[in-house]
Amino acid sequence: xxxxxxxIVALLRDRATGEVDVTDLLDTARVxxxxxxxxxxxxxxxxxxxxxxxxxxxxALALPRPGGHAPVGxxxxxxxxxxxxxxxxxxxxxLGEPAATAGTPATADPSVVGAxxxxxHVYLPSAAMPVPASQLDWSSLDGLERIIxxxxxxxxxxxxxxxxxxxxxxxxxxxxxxxxxxNGTGTGSQVRWEPVPGVWAQVVAQGSATDVxxxxxxxxxxxxxxxxxxxxxxxxxxxxxxxxxxxxxxxGGATGRATVHSGRWAVTVDVxxxxxxxxxxxxxxxxxxxxxxxxxxxxxxILQIDIDYGDHVVDLLAEGxxxxxxxxxxxxxxxxxxxxxxxxxxxxxx
Numbered sequence: 001x002x003x004x005x006x007x008i009v010a011l012l013r014d015r016a017t018g019e020v021d022v023t024d025l026l027d028t029a030r031v032x033x034x035x036x037x038x039x040x041x042x043x044x045x046x047x048x049x050x051x052x053x054x055x056x057x058x059x060a061l062a063l064p065r066p067g068g069h070a071p072v073g074x075x076x077x078x079x080x081x082x083x084x085x086x087x088x089x090x091x092x093x094x095l096g097e098p099a100a101t102a103g104t105p106a107t108a109d110p111s112v113v114g115a116x117x118x119x120x121h122v123y124l125p126s127a128a129m130p131v132p133a134s135q136l137d138w139s140s141l142d143g144l145e146r147i148i149x150x151x152x153x154x155x156x157x158x159x160x161x162x163x164x165x166x167x168x169x170x171x172x173x174x175x176x177x178x179x180x181x182x183n184g185t186g187t188g189s190q191v192r193w194e195p196v197p198g199v200w201a202q203v204v205a206q207g208s209a210t211d212v213x214x215x216x217x218x219x220x221x222x223x224x225x226x227x228x229x230x231x232x233x234x235x236x237x238x239x240x241x242x243x244x245x246x247x248x249x250x251x252g253g254a255t256g257r258a259t260v261h262s263g264r265w266a267v268t269v270d271v272x273x274x275x276x277x278x279x280x281x282x283x284x285x286x287x288x289x290x291x292x293x294x295x296x297x298x299x300x301x302i303l304q305i306d307i308d309y310g311d312h313v314v315d316l317l318a319e320g321x322x323x324x325x326x327x328x329x330x331x332x333x334x335x336x337x338x339x340x341x342x343x344x345x346x347x348x349x350x
């Protein structure tokens with residue numbers, strides 16, 4: 001584990017009481033972190049997976065856990081039945097969502113799906129949202145658009161892409177299903193279909209097959225949402241592009257993450273509310289900071305920069321053949337926007 005993960009583990013163990021299982025919470029976060037990071041095939045660099053796991057924890061730490069229950073992991077096919085995350089909604093979940101924006105929807109042009117990491121082309125209406133929902137995560141990375149909803153009973157995972165092979169494999173014995181009048185394949189808690197010609201969608205959720213198909217049928221592809229982040233940079237290398245964008249919403253607020261790419265290296269920027277910082281080793285932009293280089297899982301060196309903003313920590317993780325001076329300049333030019341309305345946040349490159 002790296003220095004930021006060490007702090008989060010310690011904080012979780014300090015706060016974990018009653019029915020909270022820290023190991024399960026970390027395992028769930030690792031799964032979702034790996035799912036985000038494995039889509040980054042542009043560099044194919046190893047290492048640093050530990051930092052990505054806290055994409056979930058960054059917002060979850062700031063959110064009270066009613067009744068002492070931590071979020072649970074992805075749904076398991078088979079085994080003892082669990083409570084369905086699809087009770088009849090009494091009210092829309094008190095969670096935010098990305099703002100709508102002008103653009104071409106998937107229903108008009110399927111090629112837009114996954115083409116721009118700053119745009120999302122799948123929408124889950126609040127009336128169809130599983131309740132109670134504790135966290136809602138929207139992301140776009142490497143051609144895959146995704147919605148993940150954490151509920152008290154399980155995790156709902158929606159994946160949309162033009163590349164069918166980019167979808168997570170279906171588990172178990174498959175059988176034909178119909179979603180919104182379109183033919184698909186299901187396994188009980190999983191369903192895959194082609195909502196728009198050339199676009200593949202998949203929903204995985206704990207619940208009955210009828211519930212999962214109903215949720216899948218509620219997804220809309222006729223609007224465009226904007227993925228935005230709570231920061232902007234005043235210094236970026238020439239030719240920098242966006243590789244991935246992520247927004248996470250809880251009842252306690254919102255945060256965001258982005259991966260930007262320059263030449264043969266990339267930097268993933270995360271914002272973690274409620275994470276303790278510890279002793280700094282330097283100052284960046286007038287804020288306490290730490291800079292550390294260490295070998296990743298594949299042996300390649302990783303540069304990690306943590307900046308303390310008091311009630312949240314900003315983490316920059318550089319991988320590949322990075323330019324250390326350029327990454328440090330990015331960190332020095334970081335402009336924090338957490339706490340401002342998400343509707344006013346910029347795209348990952350401003």
